[in-house]
Amino acid sequence: MSLSAASRRLDAGAGPLAGRTITRERSFTFRLDGQVIAALPGDTVLSAVLAHGIDSIGTYKGHPLALHERLSPSALPRRHREEVASALPLARMPAVEGADLVTLARPDSATAGLGQLRQRFSAARSLNFRLDAPGDFVEPWRDGEVRETLRADVIIVGGGVTGLTAALQLARNGVSVALFERRSVVGGDAGFYGAVEDEEPPDQLVARMANEAAALPGLSIHLCAEVVAVTDGAVRVHLCRPDTHGPRGVMAEAQARLVVLATGTLERLPVFSGNRLPGVSGAVTAYQRAAQFGLWSGSPTILATQSNAGYRLALMAGNAGVEIARIVDSRVNAQSRFIDFCKASGFTLAGGQMPRYAVPRSGGRGLSVGFAMQGEEAVQASGPFDCEGLVIAGSTQPDITLWCRAGGGAVWNARAGRLEGRGERAGLMMAGSAAGLRNTSACLAAGAAVAAAYLGHKLPLIDDTQIETVFETADDTNPLAPPSGEQAIPAFLDVGDTLLTRPVTRRPRLVDRLLRRRPPQWDPLVQGSALGLCDLVAAVHLGVIPRGGAGSLAAERCLAPASIATGPSPLPPPPQLTGLPPYLAGRFGPAPMLWTVLSDDSRFFEVGCLAFADAAETDPGKALGVIVAPAPGRRSGGLLLLGKPDAAPGERFSIRDENGAVPVRLIERFRTDSLRTGTLTAAESRPADKAQKTAPKP
Template sequence: MRPQISRLPANTAKGLAGSQIDRTRPIEFRIQGRMVSAFEGDTVLTALLASGIDTIGTHHGQPIGLCHGAAPAIAYAGAAATPELALPMDRVPARGGADYVFVAPGKKSGLITRLFQGGRTLGLTLDDHNRSLAGPWRSLVGRTEPGVDVLVIGGGVAGMSAALTAARAGLSVTLVEASPMLGGHSGLFGTQDGDATPEDHVTLLVTEIKSHAAITVRTHSEAFAIVPGLVRVHQIDISGGLVTGKVLDLPARYIILATGSIERLPVIPGNRRPGVIGAQEAYELAQRYGIWSGHSVMVATSANPAYRLATLLAETGIALDRITDGRDQASSRYIEFSKAYGFRLFPGTVPKSIATADGQLAIDLAHGDAVRVDRLILSGGWQPDLTLWHMAGGQSRWNANAERLEPIGTLDTIALAGAAAGYLTRQGCVTSGVAAINHLLGRAGPGVDDPVISALYETPDRQMCALEAPDANPAYLDAEASLVVRPTPQPQHWLSKITDRQGSTSGLLAESPQPLSISAISSGVALGLIPPESAGVVAQERVALIPLSHQDAADISAPSETKSVPDYLQGRFGADAIVVQLDQPEARRTDSGALIFLDHDTTNPQRAVGIVLRMRSEKIEALLAAAHAQPGVRLVVRDLGQAFPAEVKA
């Protein structure tokens, strides 16, 4: 097996050894003629990163790092010219014996260059029009699948909560998630007092999702176009020996967008160099795949979760040089933890530029220091991912206090949930999933409970940008495939200098013709390149729209009136299960689909003895196994992680 120089040891502490890989099952495959080693559970992308290949190629002579948001499409050798057979390396499981080639039209390096280039690069020369990193499948028409009542996009805690709420209401549900597994990105953010750990909470939700017959889960499936009533996805099919991709049109009466948030890339010259990575991606590569590049690291942030990542690294043997923070006097429990670990903290400090020297990153700090490390964690806070929301016709506006685009208004059959809707806590994301379904169904509900810690104790995240515009060392506006560079003001005519002494660049990016990501628009506002009052309009007009007409949407009839017992529950608790009413010692409203157990200690859905069907006049109507349906039998109802007593009504 070839060396995997960026793979952490199997005994790495703090859960950073790679939960998704099986180290007992090594495999090898080829990509562009190069042999790469991996483990079962790796994707093609993570196998490359583990092997130390961290560079796509160059853009205007500058090296560009290989990452989740920017990786060339691949295909099996001999199939690169067929868009239908193109595959995204970040979603394709690594398969032993496979032979892959690049699909990207970007110029490949010549033979001599490939023979002598460093082992870190894939050797592509990237263009300015996003063709080199674009997915060819985005131009394809989808195959229409059978319609469902509710389609949920995003398999994090908000999406899973929405899917369960809809299924409990007797509706058919499809849950779409781009990554290979459900769970989302809550792991990096830790817990608040009284919360279960993110891992335990996700495990409970995933277990219930998988046990629910009304929910169809589509992982490895990226939603990339939407109109009311229809979502187009690219799905990786791993059911056979050969991994294939297919474009599907998924009709649905209602759509929930639980698309999460995007970690903003601080706009600093050199911010797309190999070795520069966001806190969220760095955490997930380590936690899921045991990947970490280099032995020394610096953290530059304006968001608190990056401090948590630093504390997790404390017992891994990775040397943390320092943590700089673009905020002057930030507060957080994670900052206090970092102080306790003895980390060197530099508040009010933003890197000026990032270069490469002798195989390391050379980081120039604003106060004159120069730092040499193998890796730089850059975190500029989070922006709700409103891409599909805007594609569907939703609106947004700039929140100057939070320094982000936020959704406004509503759509008739589409609702946002979780971080995409602007909620900040795990509890807020979970309850927003419930509220989104209730809103679309016209049902009353308790609303969203988002217990945000006071800014006095947890300073909100902020944008982070270098003050000076780049010259030869470009600064990119996002970490995605668009490769949009921070523009520099053009020299003004002498008359302009007289009439506009300030040399304003406001609107410079807003008036440029290229498509922009939500992250790039957010960065553009922070830099003064997009007027804040125009940000929402620019976002509506400039997100990467995919042609998809409203006529493509199938006519999905409204869900029928809820039956006494939905079809998918027939036989679930025995052929003789009966509908009963339950009394509660304390009156409370319970969602349809909450499971019923014999005691407080049982949580396994397979051991449930019944299920809540609906509330009628503040009474629980439930389907119970006949053996436990006699009047007076005491039971326990579990709803969204909480348990409370109930009794079969006489």
């Protein structure tokens, strides 16, 4: 068994990493930006692109940036290229034979002309985007108009073992259930961690539950579906719908008596220079790509881990024919049955070290990786070592994004080094690993507890006991490498689209201490930039955000409530334009304009929220504008009266709501007299406006 030299697929005999969703008997082709891509039935567009050898989305500040399930462009059929709201991210778009797809990008973010020819006629590894401006990643579908309405007794977000268990038990009792899963398969990450003691093997468990779910009336499972906003009894979800010319996205509103967030965990990114180069992948990501699609990033592979699960992945990969060059553990003298198995398999092991940098290998594909001693600031322990792929296992963070967007609380757990959800919301609950549970048995019991609570039955006991540390060394904290000489290559805090990098810190100088100067704040905090959940957690560990303020900052910057609404309809009514209130006459200059605005978290703004140029500004007298109505078309965001005549689409401001400063961008401009006529009339576009509008790549 080995890697296919042609396509980066593991052989069909690769066991649990052979790709359970694909069919190898036949292949087909489709086009993406004019390039012919081969695929297998069961592929997503992203998995087919990766198998084709394209593993980079483009560049960030001149350095290649890896494609990732949380950073993949949106695309749609070429003949529908103007309908950008129906685009789908490549990671959630099933590959369809004969489809002719185009990716979406701002005109200045994609390489034109020569780059397109290079991609079409050479073995280019990149989709040729340029992502130099954090936050400018184009996802127009998030603000799409709601076109479908769904109803069920219970909505479950997440198709892992917790969500599946709850769905099955509810459906068996006659409860209608709608389950939304972002991936193309159910099962979550249970297969990565494996079974403990007498637990049923996860692959067998998930297959059994999926078969039962398919036969149960009243249970509908929506795959490739991403929930973007949630409130008590309602969610806003982007669905994948089949179409003659290729899959298309549709924004839907789903209502229920209870919403269950079984969203699992996020794998954090170990922080070191080069941690998002092509060829570098998280351990959970590497497992999911192999388990679903039979993909592996390259052989030989170096695996860096801070947990025992990383050794389990190394064993599976080795049995699948991948050459494991070495396993590097940030812990010293770690003990685990998986470590013993790796030793018996002849793998080279090293302890007390973590990746310090990764750089592209000169002369072609591959990486050179250097390591540092755990705890040392400047000592390189070993390397550089050459490899085709670097797999890095990071610690986990409960995915409480939707919980916090719905108004749930969050607190910092200093012992576990992570943010955790707190509080209660009527009609909304967290369950499973999203609520902090770890082993499979506990997550199964949590799913059963959800069903029991809804049905009024006795709640089962949830036992989340871990193996004693005398037998299994506990997981380490997420590796944070000391700065290296390769700092020209960014060290990112997370794998998402915020593209935030490790802050440059310096020790206070004597003059600073004498004058009692405060150290400069981290730029994203000063600028009011949106933060991802794992960005925030990494910033806490790096010391640039205080632990005590992590929960409130999460509510303000990255996890702020994007509540849909309360009451019978979970979406706000269409805007009622009744004229400019007298007290606003002249408030924002002689000729203010109306703009639709959109936040990065798809939040709905209430009328009266003020807009500022500076996120730190709170003085109402320095406001540049105010929200005067909801956004048209029942979309998220709001209608902003702005007193800045030279404003242009895409320009960023901060809007203050009850949770603090929220970064927004301008979308579309309307004539101010729309407030008097009651009908929104688009203002005449200026040349500068037209140049910045979202457009497909040619």
